[in-house]
Amino acid sequence: MDTTAHARGPLVYRQTLMTRITHWVWAVSLFFLLLTGLQIFNAHPALYWGQESGFEYNNALLAISSREGEEGLEGVTYLLGWEFETTGLLGASGGRAHGFPGWATIPSHHDLGTGRVIHFFFAWVLVGTLALWLMASLLNAHWRELLPTPSDLRALPGDVLNHARLRLHRTRTYNVVQKLTYAGVLFVLLPLMILTGLGMSPSFNAAAPWLLDLFGGRQSARTVHFAVMLLLVLFFLVHILMILLAGPLNELRSIVTGWYRIDPEGDAHDR
Known part of the structure:
Protein backbone atom coordinates (compact mmCIF):
# COMPACT_ATOMS: atom_id res chain seq x y z
CA MET A 1 0.00 0.00 0.00
CA PHE A 41 -26.61 -13.66 32.45
CA ASN A 42 -24.53 -15.29 35.19
CA ALA A 43 -27.61 -15.38 37.42
CA HIS A 44 -28.89 -18.14 35.10
CA PRO A 45 -26.28 -18.96 32.44
CA ALA A 46 -28.52 -20.80 30.00
CA LEU A 47 -30.59 -19.95 26.94
CA TYR A 48 -33.84 -21.49 25.73
CA TRP A 49 -36.41 -21.05 22.98
CA GLY A 50 -40.10 -20.52 23.46
CA GLN A 51 -42.14 -19.66 26.52
CA GLU A 52 -40.38 -21.65 29.23
CA SER A 53 -37.12 -23.01 30.55
CA GLY A 54 -36.96 -26.64 31.59
CA PHE A 55 -36.55 -27.70 35.20
CA GLU A 56 -37.44 -31.39 35.24
CA TYR A 57 -36.26 -31.67 31.63
CA ASN A 58 -33.47 -30.06 29.61
CA ASN A 59 -34.49 -27.83 26.70
CA ALA A 60 -31.48 -25.48 26.82
CA LEU A 61 -29.89 -24.34 23.58
CA LEU A 62 -26.86 -23.14 25.53
CA ALA A 63 -25.92 -23.88 29.14
CA ILE A 64 -22.77 -23.00 31.06
CA SER A 65 -22.20 -24.96 34.26
CA SER A 66 -19.59 -26.70 36.39
CA ARG A 67 -19.02 -30.13 37.87
CA GLU A 68 -16.55 -31.91 40.11
CA GLY A 69 -13.83 -33.67 38.17
CA GLU A 70 -10.78 -35.69 39.06
CA GLU A 71 -8.66 -32.55 39.34
CA GLY A 72 -11.28 -30.37 40.98
CA LEU A 73 -13.99 -28.10 39.67
CA GLU A 74 -14.45 -28.24 35.90
CA GLY A 75 -16.28 -25.83 33.63
CA VAL A 76 -18.53 -27.33 31.01
CA THR A 77 -20.57 -25.68 28.27
CA TYR A 78 -23.46 -27.33 26.42
CA LEU A 79 -24.34 -25.97 22.97
CA LEU A 80 -27.14 -27.52 20.90
CA GLY A 81 -26.57 -30.91 22.51
CA TRP A 82 -22.77 -30.80 22.22
CA GLU A 83 -20.62 -30.74 25.35
CA PHE A 84 -17.36 -28.78 25.64
CA GLU A 85 -14.95 -28.53 28.55
CA THR A 86 -14.35 -24.81 29.16
CA THR A 87 -12.46 -24.85 32.46
CA GLY A 88 -10.57 -21.61 33.03
CA LEU A 89 -12.99 -19.49 31.05
CA LEU A 90 -16.65 -20.55 31.12
CA GLY A 91 -18.26 -22.44 33.99
CA ALA A 92 -15.31 -22.48 36.35
CA SER A 93 -11.96 -20.76 36.81
CA GLY A 94 -9.72 -20.16 39.78
CA GLY A 95 -11.57 -22.88 41.66
CA ARG A 96 -14.87 -20.94 41.51
CA ALA A 97 -18.08 -21.77 39.70
CA HIS A 98 -19.55 -19.06 37.44
CA GLY A 99 -20.92 -18.50 33.96
CA PHE A 100 -18.55 -15.82 32.67
CA PRO A 101 -15.44 -14.98 34.75
CA GLY A 102 -15.31 -11.93 37.00
CA TRP A 103 -12.94 -9.99 34.72
CA ALA A 104 -15.67 -10.04 32.03
CA THR A 105 -18.47 -8.67 34.21
CA ILE A 106 -19.44 -5.43 35.96
CA PRO A 107 -19.31 -5.63 38.94
CA SER A 108 -16.48 -8.17 38.90
Whole structure:
Protein backbone atom coordinates (compact mmCIF):
# COMPACT_ATOMS: atom_id res chain seq x y z
CA MET A 1 0.00 0.00 0.00
CA ASP A 2 1.46 3.35 -1.05
CA THR A 3 1.57 5.36 2.18
CA THR A 4 3.38 8.25 0.50
CA ALA A 5 0.58 8.73 -2.01
CA HIS A 6 -1.91 8.45 0.83
CA ALA A 7 -0.16 11.26 2.73
CA ARG A 8 -0.66 13.60 -0.24
CA GLY A 9 -4.40 13.00 -0.35
CA PRO A 10 -6.72 15.87 0.62
CA LEU A 11 -8.55 16.24 3.91
CA VAL A 12 -12.34 16.11 3.66
CA TYR A 13 -14.97 16.76 6.31
CA ARG A 14 -16.51 13.30 6.58
CA GLN A 15 -18.13 12.95 10.03
CA THR A 16 -20.62 15.48 11.39
CA LEU A 17 -20.60 16.57 15.01
CA MET A 18 -23.75 14.55 15.75
CA THR A 19 -22.20 11.42 14.24
CA ARG A 20 -19.07 11.85 16.32
CA ILE A 21 -20.91 12.45 19.59
CA THR A 22 -23.31 9.55 19.17
CA HIS A 23 -20.45 7.25 18.10
CA TRP A 24 -18.62 7.75 21.40
CA VAL A 25 -21.78 7.60 23.52
CA TRP A 26 -22.68 4.31 21.84
CA ALA A 27 -19.18 2.97 22.42
CA VAL A 28 -19.32 3.71 26.16
CA SER A 29 -22.91 2.51 26.49
CA LEU A 30 -22.28 -0.78 24.69
CA PHE A 31 -19.17 -1.42 26.80
CA PHE A 32 -21.16 -1.19 30.03
CA LEU A 33 -24.16 -3.00 28.54
CA LEU A 34 -21.96 -5.93 27.53
CA LEU A 35 -20.21 -6.39 30.87
CA THR A 36 -23.30 -5.80 33.02
CA GLY A 37 -25.27 -8.04 30.66
CA LEU A 38 -22.84 -10.87 31.36
CA GLN A 39 -23.30 -10.20 35.09
CA ILE A 40 -27.08 -10.58 34.63
CA PHE A 41 -26.61 -13.66 32.45
CA ASN A 42 -24.53 -15.29 35.19
CA ALA A 43 -27.61 -15.38 37.42
CA HIS A 44 -28.89 -18.14 35.10
CA PRO A 45 -26.28 -18.96 32.44
CA ALA A 46 -28.52 -20.80 30.00
CA LEU A 47 -30.59 -19.95 26.94
CA TYR A 48 -33.84 -21.49 25.73
CA TRP A 49 -36.41 -21.05 22.98
CA GLY A 50 -40.10 -20.52 23.46
CA GLN A 51 -42.14 -19.66 26.52
CA GLU A 52 -40.38 -21.65 29.23
CA SER A 53 -37.12 -23.01 30.55
CA GLY A 54 -36.96 -26.64 31.59
CA PHE A 55 -36.55 -27.70 35.20
CA GLU A 56 -37.44 -31.39 35.24
CA TYR A 57 -36.26 -31.67 31.63
CA ASN A 58 -33.47 -30.06 29.61
CA ASN A 59 -34.49 -27.83 26.70
CA ALA A 60 -31.48 -25.48 26.82
CA LEU A 61 -29.89 -24.34 23.58
CA LEU A 62 -26.86 -23.14 25.53
CA ALA A 63 -25.92 -23.88 29.14
CA ILE A 64 -22.77 -23.00 31.06
CA SER A 65 -22.20 -24.96 34.26
CA SER A 66 -19.59 -26.70 36.39
CA ARG A 67 -19.02 -30.13 37.87
CA GLU A 68 -16.55 -31.91 40.11
CA GLY A 69 -13.83 -33.67 38.17
CA GLU A 70 -10.78 -35.69 39.06
CA GLU A 71 -8.66 -32.55 39.34
CA GLY A 72 -11.28 -30.37 40.98
CA LEU A 73 -13.99 -28.10 39.67
CA GLU A 74 -14.45 -28.24 35.90
CA GLY A 75 -16.28 -25.83 33.63
CA VAL A 76 -18.53 -27.33 31.01
CA THR A 77 -20.57 -25.68 28.27
CA TYR A 78 -23.46 -27.33 26.42
CA LEU A 79 -24.34 -25.97 22.97
CA LEU A 80 -27.14 -27.52 20.90
CA GLY A 81 -26.57 -30.91 22.51
CA TRP A 82 -22.77 -30.80 22.22
CA GLU A 83 -20.62 -30.74 25.35
CA PHE A 84 -17.36 -28.78 25.64
CA GLU A 85 -14.95 -28.53 28.55
CA THR A 86 -14.35 -24.81 29.16
CA THR A 87 -12.46 -24.85 32.46
CA GLY A 88 -10.57 -21.61 33.03
CA LEU A 89 -12.99 -19.49 31.05
CA LEU A 90 -16.65 -20.55 31.12
CA GLY A 91 -18.26 -22.44 33.99
CA ALA A 92 -15.31 -22.48 36.35
CA SER A 93 -11.96 -20.76 36.81
CA GLY A 94 -9.72 -20.16 39.78
CA GLY A 95 -11.57 -22.88 41.66
CA ARG A 96 -14.87 -20.94 41.51
CA ALA A 97 -18.08 -21.77 39.70
CA HIS A 98 -19.55 -19.06 37.44
CA GLY A 99 -20.92 -18.50 33.96
CA PHE A 100 -18.55 -15.82 32.67
CA PRO A 101 -15.44 -14.98 34.75
CA GLY A 102 -15.31 -11.93 37.00
CA TRP A 103 -12.94 -9.99 34.72
CA ALA A 104 -15.67 -10.04 32.03
CA THR A 105 -18.47 -8.67 34.21
CA ILE A 106 -19.44 -5.43 35.96
CA PRO A 107 -19.31 -5.63 38.94
CA SER A 108 -16.48 -8.17 38.90
CA HIS A 109 -18.01 -10.03 41.86
CA HIS A 110 -21.51 -11.50 41.93
CA ASP A 111 -23.88 -8.54 42.37
CA LEU A 112 -27.00 -8.92 40.27
CA GLY A 113 -28.72 -5.84 41.70
CA THR A 114 -25.91 -3.43 40.86
CA GLY A 115 -25.44 -5.04 37.45
CA ARG A 116 -29.11 -4.52 36.60
CA VAL A 117 -29.11 -0.87 37.71
CA ILE A 118 -26.06 -0.03 35.57
CA HIS A 119 -27.40 -2.10 32.67
CA PHE A 120 -30.77 -0.34 32.60
CA PHE A 121 -29.17 3.09 32.91
CA PHE A 122 -26.97 2.62 29.86
CA ALA A 123 -29.80 0.88 28.00
CA TRP A 124 -31.86 4.08 28.23
CA VAL A 125 -28.79 6.15 27.29
CA LEU A 126 -28.49 3.98 24.18
CA VAL A 127 -32.19 4.36 23.36
CA GLY A 128 -32.07 8.14 23.74
CA THR A 129 -28.89 8.47 21.69
CA LEU A 130 -30.24 6.29 18.90
CA ALA A 131 -33.46 8.33 18.79
CA LEU A 132 -31.42 11.54 18.68
CA TRP A 133 -29.24 10.20 15.86
CA LEU A 134 -32.28 9.09 13.87
CA MET A 135 -33.92 12.52 14.17
CA ALA A 136 -30.70 14.30 13.20
CA SER A 137 -30.16 11.92 10.29
CA LEU A 138 -33.65 12.64 8.99
CA LEU A 139 -32.94 16.37 9.10
CA ASN A 140 -29.50 16.30 7.48
CA ALA A 141 -30.23 13.25 5.25
CA HIS A 142 -27.23 11.39 6.69
CA TRP A 143 -29.27 8.16 6.72
CA ARG A 144 -29.13 8.15 2.91
CA GLU A 145 -25.36 7.79 3.06
CA LEU A 146 -25.84 4.40 4.75
CA LEU A 147 -28.26 2.93 2.22
CA PRO A 148 -26.57 1.24 -0.75
CA THR A 149 -27.62 2.32 -4.23
CA PRO A 150 -28.09 -0.10 -7.16
CA SER A 151 -24.59 0.81 -8.39
CA ASP A 152 -23.24 0.05 -4.89
CA LEU A 153 -24.80 -3.40 -4.95
CA ARG A 154 -23.34 -4.10 -8.39
CA ALA A 155 -19.92 -3.20 -6.97
CA LEU A 156 -20.40 -5.41 -3.88
CA PRO A 157 -18.47 -8.50 -5.14
CA GLY A 158 -15.47 -6.37 -6.03
CA ASP A 159 -15.59 -4.48 -2.75
CA VAL A 160 -15.75 -7.73 -0.77
CA LEU A 161 -12.76 -9.01 -2.75
CA ASN A 162 -10.83 -5.78 -2.03
CA HIS A 163 -11.48 -6.19 1.69
CA ALA A 164 -10.42 -9.85 1.56
CA ARG A 165 -7.17 -8.79 -0.12
CA LEU A 166 -6.79 -5.89 2.37
CA ARG A 167 -6.92 -3.36 -0.47
CA LEU A 168 -8.69 -0.65 1.47
CA HIS A 169 -9.51 2.59 -0.38
CA ARG A 170 -9.90 5.79 1.62
CA THR A 171 -12.74 7.61 -0.09
CA ARG A 172 -14.98 10.58 0.58
CA THR A 173 -18.04 8.36 1.08
CA TYR A 174 -18.59 4.94 2.63
CA ASN A 175 -17.99 1.92 0.43
CA VAL A 176 -20.78 -0.62 -0.02
CA VAL A 177 -19.45 -3.03 2.63
CA GLN A 178 -19.37 -0.19 5.16
CA LYS A 179 -22.87 0.92 4.18
CA LEU A 180 -24.35 -2.54 4.60
CA THR A 181 -22.54 -3.11 7.88
CA TYR A 182 -23.39 0.23 9.48
CA ALA A 183 -26.99 0.07 8.24
CA GLY A 184 -27.30 -3.43 9.67
CA VAL A 185 -26.05 -2.27 13.07
CA LEU A 186 -28.06 0.96 13.25
CA PHE A 187 -31.30 -0.15 11.62
CA VAL A 188 -31.42 -3.85 12.57
CA LEU A 189 -29.18 -4.94 15.45
CA LEU A 190 -29.57 -1.99 17.81
CA PRO A 191 -33.38 -1.76 17.40
CA LEU A 192 -33.62 -5.55 17.80
CA MET A 193 -31.56 -5.43 20.99
CA ILE A 194 -33.76 -2.64 22.36
CA LEU A 195 -37.00 -4.43 21.47
CA THR A 196 -35.90 -7.75 22.99
CA GLY A 197 -34.73 -5.89 26.10
CA LEU A 198 -38.12 -4.21 26.43
CA GLY A 199 -39.80 -7.55 25.81
CA MET A 200 -38.10 -8.98 28.90
CA SER A 201 -39.30 -6.10 31.08
CA PRO A 202 -42.36 -7.09 33.18
CA SER A 203 -43.56 -3.48 33.35
CA PHE A 204 -43.39 -3.10 29.57
CA ASN A 205 -45.13 -6.45 29.15
CA ALA A 206 -48.13 -5.03 30.98
CA ALA A 207 -48.34 -2.13 28.52
CA ALA A 208 -47.49 -4.08 25.35
CA PRO A 209 -47.92 -7.83 25.86
CA TRP A 210 -47.83 -8.35 22.08
CA LEU A 211 -44.08 -7.72 21.99
CA LEU A 212 -43.21 -11.01 23.67
CA ASP A 213 -45.58 -12.81 21.32
CA LEU A 214 -43.70 -11.25 18.43
CA PHE A 215 -40.51 -13.01 19.59
CA GLY A 216 -42.24 -16.25 20.55
CA GLY A 217 -41.91 -15.90 24.31
CA ARG A 218 -39.66 -14.50 27.02
CA GLN A 219 -37.01 -17.19 26.62
CA SER A 220 -36.84 -16.61 22.87
CA ALA A 221 -36.46 -12.86 23.42
CA ARG A 222 -33.61 -13.52 25.87
CA THR A 223 -31.88 -15.80 23.36
CA VAL A 224 -32.23 -13.28 20.53
CA HIS A 225 -30.93 -10.55 22.89
CA PHE A 226 -27.84 -12.67 23.62
CA ALA A 227 -27.31 -13.50 19.93
CA VAL A 228 -27.46 -9.80 18.99
CA MET A 229 -24.87 -9.10 21.68
CA LEU A 230 -22.53 -11.65 20.09
CA LEU A 231 -23.04 -10.08 16.65
CA LEU A 232 -22.25 -6.63 18.05
CA VAL A 233 -19.06 -7.97 19.66
CA LEU A 234 -18.10 -9.49 16.29
CA PHE A 235 -18.82 -6.15 14.59
CA PHE A 236 -16.62 -4.36 17.14
CA LEU A 237 -13.69 -6.74 16.58
CA VAL A 238 -13.89 -6.44 12.78
CA HIS A 239 -14.38 -2.67 13.09
CA ILE A 240 -11.20 -2.31 15.15
CA LEU A 241 -9.28 -4.55 12.73
CA MET A 242 -10.36 -2.43 9.75
CA ILE A 243 -9.33 0.75 11.60
CA LEU A 244 -5.87 -0.67 12.24
CA LEU A 245 -5.47 -1.78 8.62
CA ALA A 246 -6.81 1.44 7.11
CA GLY A 247 -4.63 3.72 9.24
CA PRO A 248 -5.60 4.23 12.90
CA LEU A 249 -4.47 7.88 13.17
CA ASN A 250 -6.47 8.94 10.12
CA GLU A 251 -9.54 7.01 11.30
CA LEU A 252 -9.25 8.41 14.83
CA ARG A 253 -8.92 11.96 13.52
CA SER A 254 -12.07 11.42 11.49
CA ILE A 255 -14.21 10.34 14.43
CA VAL A 256 -12.74 13.00 16.77
CA THR A 257 -12.50 16.07 14.51
CA GLY A 258 -14.59 15.02 11.50
CA TRP A 259 -11.70 15.48 9.05
CA TYR A 260 -10.54 12.47 7.03
CA ARG A 261 -7.64 12.17 4.60
CA ILE A 262 -8.64 10.35 1.43
CA ASP A 263 -6.49 8.78 -1.25
CA PRO A 264 -5.38 11.12 -4.07
CA GLU A 265 -7.70 9.29 -6.44
CA GLY A 266 -10.41 8.99 -3.76
CA ASP A 267 -12.96 10.96 -5.76
CA ALA A 268 -12.74 8.37 -8.50
CA HIS A 269 -13.85 5.70 -6.01
CA ASP A 270 -16.88 7.69 -4.85
CA ARG A 271 -20.19 6.17 -5.81
